[in-house]
Amino acid sequence: MPIRLKKALLTPGLWRGLAAVAAFLVLWELGSKSKQWFGFQTPWVGAVPAPTDVVKVWIALLGDKGYWQSWYLSSMRVFGGFVAAMIVGIPFGLLLAISSTTYGVCFPTFEVLRPIPPLAWVPASIIFWPTQELSIGFVTFLGAFFTIVINVLGGAKAIDVRYFQAARSMGASSWDVFRRIILPAVIPSIAVGSTVGMGITWNVVVAAEMISGGGSQSAGAGGGLGFFIWNSYVGGSYDQIVVGMISIGIAGYISSAILRKLGELSTPWLRSR
Amino acid sequence: MATGKSVGDFTAINAGEMVISRVGKSYGAAEFTKEVVKDCSFTVERGKLTVMVGPSGCGKSTLIRLLAGFERATEGAVMIDGKPVTGPGRDRLVVFQESALFPWMTTYDNIMYGPRACGEDTAKSRELAEFLLDKVGLTAFRSKYPSQLSGGMQRRAELARAMINNPSVMILDEPFRGLDAMTKGLMWDYYARLFEESRRTNFFVTTDIDEAIFLADRLLIMTNIPTRVRVVLEVDLPRPRHLKDIVESDRANEVKMEALSLLHEEAMKSFAGGSKAAADFVDAYSRRVARG
Numbered sequence: 001m002p003i004r005l006k007k008a009l010l011t012p013g014l015w016r017g018l019a020a021v022a023a024f025l026v027l028w029e030l031g032s033k034s035k036q037w038f039g040f041q042t043p044w045v046g047a048v049p050a051p052t053d054v055v056k057v058w059i060a061l062l063g064d065k066g067y068w069q070s071w072y073l074s075s076m077r078v079f080g081g082f083v084a085a086m087i088v089g090i091p092f093g094l095l096l097a098i099s100s101t102t103y104g105v106c107f108p109t110f111e112v113l114r115p116i117p118p119l120a121w122v123p124a125s126i127i128f129w130p131t132q133e134l135s136i137g138f139v140t141f142l143g144a145f146f147t148i149v150i151n152v153l154g155g156a157k158a159i160d161v162r163y164f165q166a167a168r169s170m171g172a173s174s175w176d177v178f179r180r181i182i183l184p185a186v187i188p189s190i191a192v193g194s195t196v197g198m199g200i201t202w203n204v205v206v207a208a209e210m211i212s213g214g215g216s217q218s219a220g221a222g223g224g225l226g227f228f229i230w231n232s233y234v235g236g237s238y239d240q241i242v243v244g245m246i247s248i249g250i251a252g253y254i255s256s257a258i259l260r261k262l263g264e265l266s267t268p269w270l271r272s273r
Numbered sequence: 274m275a276t277g278k279s280v281g282d283f284t285a286i287n288a289g290e291m292v293i294s295r296v297g298k299s300y301g302a303a304e305f306t307k308e309v310v311k312d313c314s315f316t317v318e319r320g321k322l323t324v325m326v327g328p329s330g331c332g333k334s335t336l337i338r339l340l341a342g343f344e345r346a347t348e349g350a351v352m353i354d355g356k357p358v359t360g361p362g363r364d365r366l367v368v369f370q371e372s373a374l375f376p377w378m379t380t381y382d383n384i385m386y387g388p389r390a391c392g393e394d395t396a397k398s399r400e401l402a403e404f405l406l407d408k409v410g411l412t413a414f415r416s417k418y419p420s421q422l423s424g425g426m427q428r429r430a431e432l433a434r435a436m437i438n439n440p441s442v443m444i445l446d447e448p449f450r451g452l453d454a455m456t457k458g459l460m461w462d463y464y465a466r467l468f469e470e471s472r473r474t475n476f477f478v479t480t481d482i483d484e485a486i487f488l489a490d491r492l493l494i495m496t497n498i499p500t501r502v503r504v505v506l507e508v509d510l511p512r513p514r515h516l517k518d519i520v521e522s523d524r525a526n527e528v529k530m531e532a533l534s535l536l537h538e539e540a541m542k543s544f545a546g547g548s549k550a551a552a553d554f555v556d557a558y559s560r561r562v563a564r565g
Contacts, residue, residue, distance in 0.1 A: 160373070162369050163373060163375060165343050165373075166367070166369070166375075167390065168343075168360075169363065169366050169367060170363060170386055170387035170391075170434075170438055171363045171390050171391040171438070172386075176390050180375075181375065184375075184378075185377070187377075268418070269376050269418040269419075269420060270420075
């Protein structure tokens, strides 16, 4: 591991990346502070809080329970909606691929509903569901659901027909074909669909929290990261807005990294070429 | 489906016989019908290696699907050991063009697929899998995935995956297509030895005339589409065969010349029809004939 770490540190790619991030931060800082330092306002960037101020506010927030509560609430909503989308979406996608009757009955409706942006569901969802938590969860679910279904369906349809012919010839039952041919063959598509779907759930959950008011507002910033940003905006603490934005970026990155790792672990035959 | 035949004692090789009588196969409905096979009759004789050659696109792969039972003939009958073929089964296994190994299974799991699918994950079939791994020279590669194997290894793994089911007929659809010339030569030797040891009934389809003559006991020369058997040539060369002997054998060259002139004629027919594939075929074979 230390050798791998050493190797990673020696790559020019890493240094380029770090230099780019540093340059970005320096330019941002200069732009934000230009009025204070040079006496003229830089357009656009001049209105944004400077990174040093953001970091100060962030450090102060690290001890704040409400901030972590926002993380927790958003993560749980994403996790819940995403897992529900997997549980419903994977079997549904497979069913569409296997049964032409199901495909004929469900696919047209599915295709009409799919282009509707999840956020367009927010008002209807608030009407449908008894609690605000459930309406946010439902909209989050929709964000991942359509992507997962489409990927599973596409993956299952693309399976080489010779695999079925070979399996059938060797005496495999339908159940065996399903379990040992179709399922493993669609795992790569599930992995792709869930990574894309996870990105969408983060988009959706934050917007839904802003629109719906983020559920319980007891602790001021207790309604998830979306509500945290919105609340900061309403309260005029612009530094916190940026903290909230970067927090979402980090949360999304961690979720994608976990899913990528899980995808790699469940497809060893693609890893070891 | 499964014929209930067990992965038995490997010394007791099954050798089946397939009779194809007056078979026709067409695709599409009403006036759009395309006849691919027409009035086609031949026998895949017990314990022999029957090789089918024909111009590309003539319907050989369709015949394979009929023999394997993936599709049903529109007319006529396909029989194995006197019983009509009604679907795919373990008694007739196909080794496909390129590789149809399951990419998500290791070599060993691929070979064990048949026995496991039939609930025969027994000590006996595991032992047989080891025996076959050794026989195809892949013992060291048992835990590798197909993508980690070379083209030649993949074909050998696929042969083993078929053989473990002890089929009475092995059907091979251009199995060595796409391999480089060196590997192809090695695979011919290897496959011929395997056949000579077992004397299982083999049905081998190819477009490569050298491959056909080196391997065949009987050579079926097919007509252009809609296909049927034009001529059956008995390739009465002694076994075991060696590539060098075949190249030098007058009898082999005689058969080759005869086969080539027939194939040339058939290919010309579709050339007249304007098929691009057939034009390429004629071109390639004319040059071969010229080289003699």
